[in-house]
Amino acid sequence: MSFSIAIDGPAGAGKSTIAKTLARKLGYIYVDTGAMYRAMALYIIRENIKPEESDKISIASKNANITIEYHKGEQIVILNGENVNPFIRSEEVGNMASVSSANKEVRLKLVELQRQLAAKADVIMDGRDIGTYVLPEADIKIYLTANSSVRAKRRYEELTQKGIQCNIEEIEQDIIERDKRDSNREFAPLKQARDAVLVDSSNMTADEVIDTIINLVKSE
Numbered sequence: 054m055s056f057s058i059a060i061d062g063p064a065g066a067g068k069s070t071i072a073k074t075l076a077r078k079l080g081y082i083y084v085d086t087g088a089m090y091r092a093m094a095l096y097i098i099r100e101n102i103k104p105e106e107s108d109k110i111s112i113a114s115k116n117a118n119i120t121i122e123y124h125k126g127e128q129i130v131i132l133n134g135e136n137v138n139p140f141i142r143s144e145e146v147g148n149m150a151s152v153s154s155a156n157k158e159v160r161l162k163l164v165e166l167q168r169q170l171a172a173k174a175d176v177i178m179d180g181r182d183i184g185t186y187v188l189p190e191a192d193i194k195i196y197l198t199a200n201s202s203v204r205a206k207r208r209y210e211e212l213t214q215k216g217i218q219c220n221i222e223e224i225e226q227d228i229i230e231r232d233k234r235d236s237n238r239e240f241a242p243l244k245q246a247r248d249a250v251l252v253d254s255s256n257m258t259a260d261e262v263i264d265t266i267i268n269l270v271k272s273e
C-alpha cells in the first residue's frame with residue numbers, strides 16, 4: 054500500500070512550497086492538483102468559452118486529455134499531448150480555474166487522475182478537497198491556512214521579486230473571492246477534513262511548518 058499525505062487549504066497558504074520541500078525530504082512524489090485545474094482552464098480559454106458557460110465547460114472537459122509526467126522531480130502537465138507548464142501560471146488562467154473548477158464534470162475527471170497517481174506511489178498531494186474527497190483514507194491530512202492579509206503579503210512579495218507590478222489590496226481581495234468560490238461550491242468544496250491537523254502558518258516560517266509536518270509523519 055502506498056502512503057499519502059494530503060495538504061489542503063485556501064489560496065496562497067504556501068501549500069505548494071511546503072509540499073514540494075516535504076516531497077524532496079521524504080522521497081515522495083509531489084502531486085500539484087491545482088496545476089491540473091489550471092490546465093483544464095487553459096483548454097477552456099483556448100476554446101473561447103466564457104466562465105459562465107457551464108454547459109460548454111462540461112462538454113469541453115471531455116475533450117481535454119490531461120496527464121502527468123515527472124522530469125527531474127518536477128511535475129509536468131500534458132494537455133492533449135502538449136506540455137502546458139509554461140502557460141498555466143497566468144492570472145487569466147488562475148481566474149478561469151477558480152470558476153471552472155466548480156464544474157462537476159471537470160472535477161470528476163481530474164479526481165480520477167489524482168486517485169490513479171496516489172495508488173501507484175507514495176504521494177504528497179495538495180489542493181482543496183484532497184483530505185475530504187480525493188483521498189479520504191490519506192495517512193496524514195493537513196489543513197494549512199493563514200489569515201488573508203498574510204497570504205496577500207506573501208504573494209505580493211513573490212510577484213514583486215519577479216519584477217511584476219501589483220497592488221497588495223487587490224491581491225487580498227482576489228484571495229478572499231477565490232476562497233469564497235472554493236468554499237461555497239456545491240461539489241467537493243474547500244473545508245477542513247474532520248481528521249485533518251490544522252496548521253495556521255500566519256506566524257510561522259516555512260521551515261517551522263515543514264518541521265511540524267515531518268514530526269507528524271515520524272509519529273505515524
Ligand code: C5P
Pocket residue numbers: 064086087088090091147150151152154155179180181182183231235
Ligand atoms: O492551487 P491553485 O491556485 O494552483 O489552483 C487553481 C484553482 O483550482 C484554485 O483557485 C481552485 O479553485 C482550484 N482547485 C480546486 N481543487 C483542487 C485544487 C485546485 O478546486 N484540489
